[in-house]
Amino acid sequence: MNQPKRIDGRRIADEQVAQIAQRVAALTEQGKRPPGLAVVMVGDNPASDVYVRNKIRRCEQAGILSREHRLDERTTEEDLLGLLDSLNQDPQIDGILVQLPLPAHLEEGRILKRISPAKDVDGFHPVNVGLLGIGDARALVPCTPAGCVILAKEVLGDLTGKHVVVVGRSNIVGKPAAQLFLAEDCSVTLVHSKSANGAELARQADILVVAVGRPQMVDESWVKPGAVVIDVGINRIDTGEGTRLVGDVDYQRVAPVAGAITPVPGGVGPMTIAGLLNNTLTAYEAVE
Numbered sequence: 001m002n003q004p005k006r007i008d009g010r011r012i013a014d015e016q017v018a019q020i021a022q023r024v025a026a027l028t029e030q031g032k033r034p035p036g037l038a039v040v041m042v043g044d045n046p047a048s049d050v051y052v053r054n055k056i057r058r059c060e061q062a063g064i065l066s067r068e069h070r071l072d073e074r075t076t077e078e079d080l081l082g083l084l085d086s087l088n089q090d091p092q093i094d095g096i097l098v099q100l101p102l103p104a105h106l107e108e109g110r111i112l113k114r115i116s117p118a119k120d121v122d123g124f125h126p127v128n129v130g131l132l133g134i135g136d137a138r139a140l141v142p143c144t145p146a147g148c149v150i151l152a153k154e155v156l157g158d159l160t161g162k163h164v165v166v167v168g169r170s171n172i173v174g175k176p177a178a179q180l181f182l183a184e185d186c187s188v189t190l191v192h193s194k195s196a197n198g199a200e201l202a203r204q205a206d207i208l209v210v211a212v213g214r215p216q217m218v219d220e221s222w223v224k225p226g227a228v229v230i231d232v233g234i235n236r237i238d239t240g241e242g243t244r245l246v247g248d249v250d251y252q253r254v255a256p257v258a259g260a261i262t263p264v265p266g267g268v269g270p271m272t273i274a275g276l277l278n279n280t281l282t283a284y285e286a287v288e
């Protein structure tokens with residue numbers, strides 16, 4: 001196989017956004033309204049700022065209307081739920097995303113449930129989680145795990161029979177990643193903080209997906225030679241002279257062993273945003 005080691009998520013995301021832009025242009029040329037995405041942020045979160053900035057830029061590139069709702073840190077649950085009700089009713093808005101994590105006084109479960117499943121472009125509503133679990137094609141699928149599958153396919157093509165080890169079992173990355181790889185006919189192992197032998201399990205992976213939120217935790221002792229390594233982590237670390245983004249994988253140590261590996265930045269992150277635009281267009285197409 002003559003594949004470059006570094007999987008270029010930014011290039012693949014660029015291609016996807018260009019395709020979405022063409023589809024949106026075809027709609028607006030027919031005089032139809034553009035798809036619309038609303039992002040709701042409560043309080044200031046520097047880590048989320050980058051994401052929201054990139055999302056707005058990408059929406060512009062794709063011709064998708066984007067609206068930002070920045071609410072005060074002390075916003076009440078009642079006010080936030082009221083905003084979601086009005087966005088659920090808004091005919092210009094096809095996708096709603098509530099930026100996580102939320103301040104502690106807001107109950108995440110109650111808030112995510114209030115988003116209409118048809119506009120839930122994160123795929124976090126229990127209805128979409130359930131549809132994904134039973135393999136129903138109508139599910140809006142979480143963007144980051146969907147990006148992981150696309151990147152793995154970019155390297156390996158068909159994934160049938162591959163052993164995937166997912167490190168991390170969060171509702172937003174690990175668990176839906178496991179479901180999506182299962183739907184690709186992979187065998188899936190989940191590793192988490194209570195696993196007795198995480199590195200040993202990980203070394204059995206053909207595809208290793210890492211989403212733990214611990215900077216550079218995974219080193220070469222977790223990786224079978226030739227494995228495809230997908231690093232979901234986005235961690236800002238202090239280098240002494242400023243800060244820098246690193247993944248949950250130690251790229252320098254793992255790259256020589258891996259068959260292919262995603263960088264941070266420029267790997268999974270851009271794919272998440274492309275997935276979000278894709279879900280917004282899918283939600284639009286279901287109503288228009």
Ligand SMILES: NC(=O)C1=CN([C@@H]2O[C@H](COP(=O)(O)OP(=O)(O)OC[C@H]3O[C@@H](n4cnc5c(N)ncnc54)[C@H](OP(=O)(O)O)[C@@H]3O)[C@@H](O)[C@H]2O)C=CC1
Pocket residue numbers: 144167168169170171172173174191192193194195198211212213214232233234235248268269272
């Ligand atoms: N690229 C992108 O677009 C996105 C990136 N991210 C990034 O991905 C990372 C993970 O995010 P998220 O899933 O939300 O994180 P969470 O904190 O919600 O979950 C972390 C998971 O890692 C597990 N874990 C923690 N320590 C270990 C360990 N030593 N060994 C094995 N498993 C461990 C936890 O296990 P347990 O359940 O037992 O506690 C938990 O399941 C973060 O860096 C985040 O910034 C997140 C979303 C999108």
Ligand SMILES: Nc1nc(=O)c2c([nH]1)NC[C@@H]1CN(c3ccc(C(=O)N[C@@H](CCC(=O)O)C(=O)O)cc3)C=[N+]21
Pocket residue numbers: 048050051054097098099100101122143144234245264265266267268269270272273
């Ligand atoms: N409801 C909700 N849905 C999310 O999907 C969600 C969320 N909340 N909260 C925060 C996390 C994190 N996340 C990122 C997405 C893209 C980049 C991204 O674009 N990264 C680029 C640029 C990074 C940079 O330059 O700083 C890259 O990795 O190359 C980063 C992080 C989505 N999340």
